[in-house]
Amino acid sequence: xxxxxxxxxxxxSGFGMTQSSDAYLYRPTxxxxxxxxLSLARQQGRKVTLRGSARSYGDAPNGSESLCIDICxxxxxxxxxxxxxxxxxxxxxxxxxLWRTGIEDGWWPPIVSGTMAPTLAGALGMNIHGxxxxxxxxxxxxxxxxxxxxxxGRVETLEPSNPLFFAVIxxxxxxxxxxxxxxxxxxxxxxxxxxLAVSPRDWDQQFELFEKYEGDADYMVSWVDCFGRGDQxxxxxxxxxxxxxxxxADYRSLLIDSQDLPDSxxxxxxxxxxxxxLKPLNNRFGMRFLNAAKHHAGAILGNHKTVTQSLVAFSxxxxxxPNWRNAxxxxxxxQYQSFVPxxxxxxxxxxxxxxxxxxxxxxxxxVMKRHKQDRFLLTxxxxxxxxxxxxxxxxxxxxxxxxxxxxxxxLVLSHGGRFYxxxxxxxxKQDLEQYLGPALNEFKxxxxxxxxxxxxxxxxxxxxxxx
Amino acid sequence: xxxIVIGASSGLGLELAKQLAANKCHVACIARREDRLxxxxxxxxxxxxxxxxxxxxxxxxxxxxxxxxKELDGLDLVIYCAGYMAPVTPNEFSTTKDLEMxxxxxxxAIAWLNEAAIRFQGTRSGTIIAIGSVAGDxxxxxxxxxxxxxxxxxxxxxxxxxxxxxxGVKVITVKPGPMDTEMTHGLGLSNMxxxxxxxxxxxxxxxxxxxxxxxPVHKAIFYIxxxxxxxxxxxxxI
Ligand SMILES: Cc1cc2nc3c(=O)[nH]c(=O)nc-3n(C[C@H](O)[C@H](O)[C@H](O)COP(=O)(O)OP(=O)(O)OC[C@H]3O[C@@H](n4cnc5c(N)ncnc54)[C@H](O)[C@@H]3O)c2cc1C
Ligand SMILES: NC(=O)c1ccc[n+]([C@@H]2O[C@H](COP(=O)([O-])OP(=O)(O)OC[C@H]3O[C@@H](n4cnc5c(N)ncnc54)[C@H](OP(=O)(O)O)[C@@H]3O)[C@@H](O)[C@H]2O)c1
Numbered sequence: 001x002x003x004x005x006x007x008x009x010x011x012x013s014g015f016g017m018t019q020s021s022d023a024y025l026y027r028p029t030x031x032x033x034x035x036x037x038l039s040l041a042r043q044q045g046r047k048v049t050l051r052g053s054a055r056s057y058g059d060a061p062n063g064s065e066s067l068c069i070d071i072c073x074x075x076x077x078x079x080x081x082x083x084x085x086x087x088x089x090x091x092x093x094x095x096x097x098l099w100r101t102g103i104e105d106g107w108w109p110p111i112v113s114g115t116m117a118p119t120l121a122g123a124l125g126m127n128i129h130g131x132x133x134x135x136x137x138x139x140x141x142x143x144x145x146x147x148x149x150x151x152x153g154r155v156e157t158l159e160p161s162n163p164l165f166f167a168v169i170x171x172x173x174x175x176x177x178x179x180x181x182x183x184x185x186x187x188x189x190x191x192x193x194x195x196l197a198v199s200p201r202d203w204d205q206q207f208e209l210f211e212k213y214e215g216d217a218d219y220m221v222s223w224v225d226c227f228g229r230g231d232q233x234x235x236x237x238x239x240x241x242x243x244x245x246x247x248x249a250d251y252r253s254l255l256i257d258s259q260d261l262p263d264s265x266x267x268x269x270x271x272x273x274x275x276x277x278l279k280p281l282n283n284r285f286g287m288r289f290l291n292a293a294k295h296h297a298g299a300i301l302g303n304h305k306t307v308t309q310s311l312v313a314f315s316x317x318x319x320x321x322p323n324w325r326n327a328x329x330x331x332x333x334x335q336y337q338s339f340v341p342x343x344x345x346x347x348x349x350x351x352x353x354x355x356x357x358x359x360x361x362x363x364x365x366x367v368m369k370r371h372k373q374d375r376f377l378l379t380x381x382x383x384x385x386x387x388x389x390x391x392x393x394x395x396x397x398x399x400x401x402x403x404x405x406x407x408x409x410x411l412v413l414s415h416g417g418r419f420y421x422x423x424x425x426x427x428x429k430q431d432l433e434q435y436l437g438p439a440l441n442e443f444k445x446x447x448x449x450x451x452x453x454x455x456x457x458x459x460x461x462x463x464x465x466x467x
Numbered sequence: 468x469x470x471i472v473i474g475a476s477s478g479l480g481l482e483l484a485k486q487l488a489a490n491k492c493h494v495a496c497i498a499r500r501e502d503r504l505x506x507x508x509x510x511x512x513x514x515x516x517x518x519x520x521x522x523x524x525x526x527x528x529x530x531x532x533x534x535x536x537k538e539l540d541g542l543d544l545v546i547y548c549a550g551y552m553a554p555v556t557p558n559e560f561s562t563t564k565d566l567e568m569x570x571x572x573x574x575x576a577i578a579w580l581n582e583a584a585i586r587f588q589g590t591r592s593g594t595i596i597a598i599g600s601v602a603g604d605x606x607x608x609x610x611x612x613x614x615x616x617x618x619x620x621x622x623x624x625x626x627x628x629x630x631x632x633x634x635g636v637k638v639i640t641v642k643p644g645p646m647d648t649e650m651t652h653g654l655g656l657s658n659m660x661x662x663x664x665x666x667x668x669x670x671x672x673x674x675x676x677x678x679x680x681x682x683p684v685h686k687a688i689f690y691i692x693x694x695x696x697x698x699x700x701x702x703x704x705i
Contacts, residue, residue, distance in 0.1 A: 006582070008535055008587035022541055022590045046537065065537045 002036050004044050015058040015325060017332030018125055018393050018425060021064035021459055023049055023355065025074045031438060032071060034177055035153045035314065038455065039136040041067040047457040050173035053094065055115060058425035059459035060172060061122070066457060071121045073324025077101055078180065085185040086144065091121035091178045098185065099312070103254050107185035109295040109302030110142040112315045121178045126422035127170040127376050128314075129221040131241070138381070140169035141374065142184050143308035148176040151451040155179065158221055167446050170376035172421050174447060174456045174466060188311070191253035193219070193241040195309045203234030203346050210370050210385070213240040219314070224387065226353055227288045233353055234346075236366070259312040261320055287364040303457065328392050335387035336363075336405055337380075337423040339371060344415040345385040352387065352408050357405045377446075378466075380420035388423060396409060402426055413460035421460065429465035440466075468492040469539040471532075473522065473579050476503035478648030479598065483546055488514035490523045495535045497522075498549070522549050522575030530568045532582035545583040546596040547620075552613045552650050565612030567695035572616035577623060584627055585604075587636040594673055597624035601644045601680070604689050605700060618640075621678065627638030628676060637690070640678040641669050644685045 005024070013020035024046075028034050041048045048151055049063025051070045074092035082105035083088070085277040089097060096116035098109040111130045118128065124146070127138045137143070145159045148168050158165040168175050196213075206222055213220055218354055219241035228235040244250075253256060280286065318324065325333070340348045349368070356362045367388045374381045391401055405426040412419070418435045445466060447454070456466055461467045476478040476498035487494045488511040491640055496504055499565045504517035516538060520531060536542045551571040553564035558624050587593030602610060603617025621640050628638035645651060647659040660681065668681045680686040695703070 004533075006529070006585050007589060011590040011592060020585075021537075064540050224670050 002028075002033065002040050004040060006367050009161040010068075012054070012062050012210075013053070013332075014054055014056050014058045014061055014425075015326065015329070016334050016393075018334055019059040019062065021059070023063050023066045023068040023070045025070060027070045029073050031149065031155065031179055034149060034179070037067055037069055038151065038153055039151075041455065042453070050121070050125065050177060050456065052092070053117045053118035055102065055113070055122065056126060058423070059463060060126070060421055060424070062459040064459055065458055067367060070120055071177075074179075076273050082107070082298075083384045084094075085187060086182055087185060088180060088182040089120060089182050091124075091146075092119050093124065093181075094119050095305055098183070098390060099259075103188075103191060103256060103259060103311075106188055106254060108188045108311055110136055110184065110186045111139040114313075114316065116316050116319060118181070120181045122173075124169045124178055124181065125171065125173045126420070127374075128422065129369070129371065129381075131221040131369060131379075132222065134214055134372050135218065136186075137374050137377065138170075138217070138379075140166070140376055143169065143181060144184055145182045146178055148178055148382045151453065151455040152175045164450075166375055167377040167443065170378040171258040172378060172444075172461060172466060173458055174461055175450050179434070188243055188254075189246050189248075190244045190250035190253075191259055191311055192244040192250075192308050193311060193314050194244050194306055195314060196240045196304070196306045198238045199236070199303050200238055201235050202228075203350050206234050206236065206238065206368065207346055207385075209238045209240075210368075212416070215371055216242075218242050220370050222368040224349075224353075224368055225292070226366045226389065227292065228353075228360040229357060233350055236368075241309075244308065253310070259335040260308050261312060263315070266346075275321060275324045275327045276309065278321070278324065279329075282327045282364070284360070285361065289439050289447070290356055298442070318384075324328065331395065331398075332389055333392045334401070334405075334425040335388055335390050335423040336408065337386055337420045338408065338410060338412040338417050339380050339382045339386045339420065340384050340415055340417040341382045342384040344417075346386075346416050348411055348417065349385070349387045350387075351411055355404060355407055355411075359400055360402055361391060361404055362452070363372045363391055365390040378421065378436065379389060379439075380418045382416070382418055384417075386420070421464075424460065424464070427464045432464045432466065468543045469494075469536075469541045469543035470534055470546065471495045471497065471539075471542065471579075471583075472546045472548060473497045473575070474547070475507070475517075476500045478548075478551065478650060479646060479662045479665055479669075480540075480546070480548035481507065481622065482662040483548060484515065485510070485668065486663075486670055492556055493539050493545075497537055522579070523570050525578040528578045528582055532579070536586065537669065542583075542586060542590075542593065544594045544596070546598070546669075547579050548598045550598065550600075550650065552610065555610055555613075557608070560580070561647075568612045568616050569619075572585075572613070573619045573623070576620050580623070580627060584631060585637070586657060588634050590682060591642050594638045595624070595627060595631075596641060596669065596672075597621070597627075599624070599640050599642045599678075601642050601685060601689055603642065604693050608704065626677070637674070637676045639672050639675060641672070642678065642680050642683065642689070643687070654671045669683070 008024040010025040047066040049066040049068045051061040054061040056174050071092040074090040076090045079088040087108045113128045127140045129138045147157050149155050217240040222237040222238040369386050373383050413434050472484045475484040475496035484494050484496050497520050499521050501519050508515045508517050513664050525664040598619040600617040602614050645656045645659045648662050
């Protein structure tokens with residue numbers, strides 16, 4: 001039996017470490033315990049906040065003074081069918097659980113994020129997308145059923161025929177507790193991708209590359225150097241990936257051992273200490289240097305080269321350097337990702353980069369992807385492109401950075417763009433209203449119906465007016 | 468910033484609460500006299516919440532403390548300022564009066580600061596300020612139990628500091644000298660510091676960790692006084 005325990009108070013933050021608040025942290029292992037926690041919260045007059053691996057950057061997994069239900073210990077694989085590729089897991093299982101379970105039988109998660117740490121609960125709360133979004137849509141498109149516990153403790157199984165399915169997925173942890181998920185994995189015959197690298201010199205070339213490969217590639221992503229000015233604005237490095245097909249399953253490449261990331265970089269430096277070397281470079285001048293070096297090296301050495309890369313190495317590049325976010329300490333960092341329809345994406349991204357340069361707050365990392373629309377209620381999707389930007393936060397730059405983000409928001413909104421709640425730290429209520437439009441009222445009506453006492457809250461939802 | 472001030476209806480505590488509120492801090496103010504608390508809340512309606520509580524109701528603290536944190540929506544600072552000094556004549560040995568001082572000055576402090584310790588240990592942040600007194604530095608003739616309570620709170624706070632430093636929690640002990648407040652009315656003391664100026668100095672200590680006097684003169688004088696051998700100290704009658 002759970003009791004209210006003052007010692008459980010814990011400071012919780014999102015991945016960017018910029019926003020934090022204190023909550024009573026509980027890590028249940030069963031559905032019954034979750035139900036108990038919902039009544040405990042009610043009895044204590046407290047709210048409930050749902051939390052996965054806290055890989056959302058801002059305040060989405062936080063809830064000041066709430067009872068926080070961390071789902072991570074409910075991580076069992078309940079059923080795996082290597083013939084159909086259907087996997088059923090408790091929702092605390094992660095993207096890593098999916099690929100490790102499936103790969104040796106020739107199945108890969110249909111959608112992966114840039115890190116394998118997210119839980120399925122958190123991944124569906126935000127409805128994550130991968131570098132194949134233009135083709136495969138978000139993770140929600142590959143869910144065949146999910147079990148949800150509503151605020152009153154009832155459990156319901158939702159399938160895509162039920163409109164609630166499209167609200168709970170993308171619902172930012174506000175409608176009910178996702179307990180179990182069934183996902184259809186993607187069939188692969190080898191554990192490798194064929195990856196093409198091209199170095200575009202400007203925005204025109206960036207967009208041409210995406211257009212050229214979108215009908216054909218399985219994955220596309222481009223890195224953008226935000227320090228490129230004038231006619232070099234938009235320079236970077238584009239990658240397209242194709243599943244390597246083979247007539248017979250390539251058993252060796254499907255082994256977990258051939259996928260696992262190496263423990264050291266170039267066989268020398270243990271990965272766990274690499275962030276310490278990054279830290280001195282993690283400022284405007286260091287990053288300008290690294291970005292330029294990467295661009296020129298790419299342009300000279302790797303232009304139009306094709307290499308074979310393991311799925312894990314291609315997908316989870318960021319997991320190569322554990323604790324890399326510590327390089328952003330003490331202030332932490334925010335990620336800013338906007339989604340813009342294809343007609344105006346070039347204009348908006350170029351203007352965003354120019355604004356950053358005017359503010360002298362260039363993002364240290366820019367990542368561009370191609371997207372298609374989906375029908376989830378709080379969707380971020382557009383038929384267009386997204387640009388994700390990382391900004392280091394310091395006491396000195398904080399206010400200017402927020403002002404820059406708000407200017408960039410205005411730009412995005414005036415072109416019919418959208419935002420992604422997993423990457424949000426700076427949205428205002430009016431921004432959310434503008435891009436969600438009637439969907440916001442629809443969401444609030446559902447919230448009222450499913451959770452009339454507003455038991456489920458997050459700091460983000462309070463900030464941006466989702467509740 | 469979110470703060471709790473225990474003993475905020477008059478004197479030093481009242482000044483601390485006002486100065487915090489004036490600096491846009493949200494403050495939960497605790498004391499017995501509701502009229503005083505209401506007056507304070509009217510001055511800073513946005514900033515100040517008030518809670519009527521007698522620190523001798525130790526059992527109440529376990530639920531009141533988390534409730535206050537919830538209503539403040541967080542917590543960064545706890546100041547235990549409640550204090551009582553009974554009028555004690557030179558030949559008087561009143562167990563009732565003496566235990567009352569131990570109850571308010573020490574046992575109440577333990578009840579509140581243990582809760583603060585539980586919270587800040589969990590959140591790995593926060594500042595605790597315990598108001599001791601120069602009166603706790605020696606066992607003087609005038610106020611055996613008051614001196615004891617102030618010596619004890621300083622020792623208790625030192626232990627908290629040593630326990631919590633690895634969690635990043637700051638514990639500050641303040642040892643004010645005589646201050647012009649209701650506690651000292653009619654005692655005929657001179658050279659008293661105003662509560663306003665004491666409060667200002669105390670809030671300036673936030674960010675530090677350790678034990679502090681409020682003036683360099685006190686620091687020097689009590690450095691010496693603490694080292695006077697007891698037989699000599701007895702004769703000095705200070
Ligand atoms: C390095 C890095 C790379 C990333 N790359 C990508 C990427 O390529 N594509 C992408 O889309 N995202 C990406 N992300 C973001 C990440 O995938 C999402 O933030 C994801 O939601 C994180 O899952 P989580 O388990 O950490 O959930 P959390 O961040 O803990 O929570 C996310 C949301 O889910 C809700 N939630 C948690 N548990 C439950 C539950 N049981 N029931 C209902 N709701 C719940 C929470 O309340 C919260 O609103 C990346 C993040 C990092 C750090
Ligand atoms: N004045 C000095 O010269 C001097 C010197 C050194 C240290 N100090 C210390 O400074 C602190 C503040 O004293 P002060 O000079 O400001 O005296 P004060 O004006 O008398 O204030 C004492 C405060 O403590 C509160 N308090 C007393 N008993 C309480 C109880 N049972 N429950 C709840 N609250 C109680 C009082 O509120 P209610 O009565 O409304 O409950 C009041 O707010 C005390 O710890 C004192 O020992 C004072």
